[in-house]
Amino acid sequence: MLAGIVTALVGFTSSFAVVLAGLRATGATPEQAASGLLALTAVIGLGIVLLALRYRIPVTLSWSTPGAALLAGAAIPAGGWPAAVGAFMVTGVLIALTGAIPWLGRLVARIPQHLAQAMLAGVLLPLCLAPFQSIGTIPLLVLPVILVWLVSSAIAPKWAVPLALVAALVVIGLQLTLDGTVIEASSLAPSLALTLPVLDPAAVIGIALPLYVVTMASQNLPGVAVLSSFGYRAPWRSALAVTGVGTAAVAPFGGHAVNLAALSAALSAGEGAGADRDRRWIAALTAGITYLVLAGVSGALVVVVGAAPAGLVEAVAGLALIGTMATAVTSSFSEATGRMSGAVTFLLAASGLSVLGIGGAFWALVGGLVVRAALERDALPARKR
Template sequence: MPSVDRSLTAPVLAGVVTAVVGFTSSFAVLLAGLRAAGATEEQAASGLLAVTLAFAAGIIVLALWHRIPITLAWSTPGAALLVGTGVVEGGWPAAVGAFLVTGLLFVATGYVGWLGRLVARIPAGVAQAMLAGVLLPLVLAPVEAVAEVPALALPVVVVWLLVVRWAPRWAVPAALVAALVVIAVELTRTGTPVTGSLAPSLAWTTPAFTPAALVGIALPLYVVTMASQNVPGVAVLRSFGYDAPWRSTMTVTGVGTVVAAPFGSHAMNLAAISAALAAGDEAGPDRDRRWIAAVSAGVTYVVLALSSGALASVTAAAPGGLVEAVAGLALLGAFGAAVASALADAATRTSAVVAFVVAAGGLSLGGVGAAFWALLAGLVVRVAVERPVRG
């Protein structure tokens, strides 16, 4: 019997855990965002498949290239932003065009220095407040589900609470499993069929470009992904002693976003929270071999992507509010972090609060969604009210 290389076991298992936690914790948010932007069930399933395959390939390429545990993910805050934005002028094709432009902006950020500096100049409090406002309706979904369908939603919330107490990392995946069980029982009880293909498939959408989509989706999607995913992702890697290869990462995520956009993918980026699972001590004591965890995660994501069709079909047949409740539970941590960051500095609190209420209020003008107006309002207040007057 050949002996097992124990130096490989830890990073391989860490990579599997990274992918399982990352995928199951937020795919419901992704599907909700794509549907809100106008995607059909087939197009939403295609988007889930395309983005997962794209960033899985990106992980493997970057890990093998740089020999560091660099992991990628879809933009969960970006998907939440789509929920708040809704359908823009031009419908789903225009949203796809905005996704493509977002990918081009990622690529440009890696090569055009002033673009990265411009993003860095956006006050963190305003950007985080915009994100918190976008997330608010989603994090309220579990409460609304308990009020509307208590017999279905309460078991999911209770499972989440129990697992948060004992194994926080697995709380959302456990809530998802509970929700799928509840959905199966309810569909059996009511005799509701699951429509749509259970097999993974890609659906092409020819991109269209409208001013409302570019301003209302591409720009906020770029800002929120950079501020809440890419920048924290760099910080997480640095905390474990790894320097993120900025230019190659922006190139891979940008090109991946562009290539996958016509199939429904909205944005891919550096992983933030799940990045610690592949870069930390759980990936083994040998730091020089933790890149294996990233490769393992990439391979596992490819396997998980094959469930895209089934997950989209089952969640589409779910009782109203149940899937949204799981998405809301998944976003509670991101919402809390965004609120804390937005209000941390008393000197910029007014602009942050203004950005938050505009985003949470769902303001839409000229076909442009609330995220853009929240960012603009916060910046105006920052300049007009909070910037010190020079004598």
């Protein structure tokens, strides 16, 4: 049970600031972003409880942190927030179809892994620069947070980002006290804001497709691998059905994507959840219940974070993503034969390019595939042999 509580706390606190940043970047108001966080947290909790009770294995879910980072680097679509919501809904449909249609899953698996990682690394770069850029603008506020993150990374790595978040909340509290700001208690309650989705072609291509690819490549496929490493077979079709339908269901309320947990999955599936492998599903069940509890306090966190000085929340989000970016960069250039296509994909994704209203993440993947076909095609048959 303790392992399950830790799973939910680490999963939630280590990246909810990234989710808020991503939703705000695609046009959500503070109320709509708060609604999205609440809806995501609730459906994750319900999905974990459902899968844990049905399959009796420690399968856990999370929101797509890489997907939220992708959104944070994107521009507001021409159709505004409703178009972004429509793109989230399409992402959910694609995830569900991947579980139902085998060839679609095989098609996703054929996307070169180093290109998907290069796209993710390029999207993450501007966010990971935020903590260090903030040193020049709000040094007295951000330096204590960075120091806590650094010390925690050396002593208790899995708690580094949650402790940095606690430090940021303390800094925000002190700043609000000095400014004499009063937060109304009524504003702390969680609430949902419904947005009617709009299917905009540019948003579908520029947001839904990259969000789908990065969620599958960086979350769902690694999530299956993590469970397999502990001797569990993930219920692939059921998990994608639950996460896909869950994503589509919460999209009108601002949720962007739900998926199998990857890194945090090890907390419930590993030995820390008990010596008896057949009872570790209880850790997943506890994680689901904890997520439902966290959904109730999400509104208060959003209000406090919303009152933060400009740049502080982005700094925390950047710290949360440094490890992910380091892994993505390493994977992007791990193979000598794919470094040129990886470099082009990375640079296009980091450039902030937008053509025909379609963001850089999509063009980065297209550019990488073109370079791979043009310059690295001779290496492909040799590697297959």
